[in-house]
Amino acid sequence: MNILNIIIVLIVAAIVVFGSINYIKKLKKGGDCCPEHEEATKSVKVKDRDKSHYPYEAKLAIDGMSCNNCVRNVENALNALDGTWATVSLEDNMATVLLKNPPDIEKLSKAVTDAGYMVLKRKSKI
Template sequence: MDKVNIIIIVILAAIVFFGLKSYIKKLKKGGDCCPEHEEAIKSVKIKDRDKSHYPYEVKLAIDGMSCGNCVRNVENALNSLDGTWASVSLEDNMATVLLKNPPDIEKLSKAVDDAGYMVLKRKSSY
């Protein structure tokens, strides 16, 4: 087999892998994102709303969100972590996370992943 065929096979395998991973996550969440009969999800409250207490900022591109409940799921997952204040935009598929301590990107990504979504890209600024 030549190198071109191997590269094509690897790319196709990656596409299938990520597609299946996303599909399995949706099945675990109950298939359809937010059935009509499902009530809106309540937000986790942030106790400290003084932005000056959060010197670090991370932006996360999120895959898999399709409605307001998805946004709240991601926000709640991130806001449940100690010292974080997250806001999520469905329009941009982006989470902006303010942090009191230096960011632990793996911990943030795991929280999003555990909520059933995928972090595609990260950007830190401090």
């Protein structure tokens, strides 16, 4: 092996070691996707919190969430829509959306997609 090959192997090995160390640190911190210095997203508050005003329900299976900030981002995207009240479970990767009007699944999915996440499955209940 010549010296150039040895240098290339050492560089690749250093990159692999550095990447592995960073990945392990990220896993130990809970796998947050958001940098430590980034301020947590503030929640969009639902004004009408009377569940009896929301006769419709939709459930969305969501991919791409990895931390509580992701949960807030999805909730905020859905709660910003008129007549919705969303709660999101990171454990189940599921958004439950209560609605005042019949669900427009495409509109709900678009809000989630625009927030940077993927909707895997959709279901509505009247």
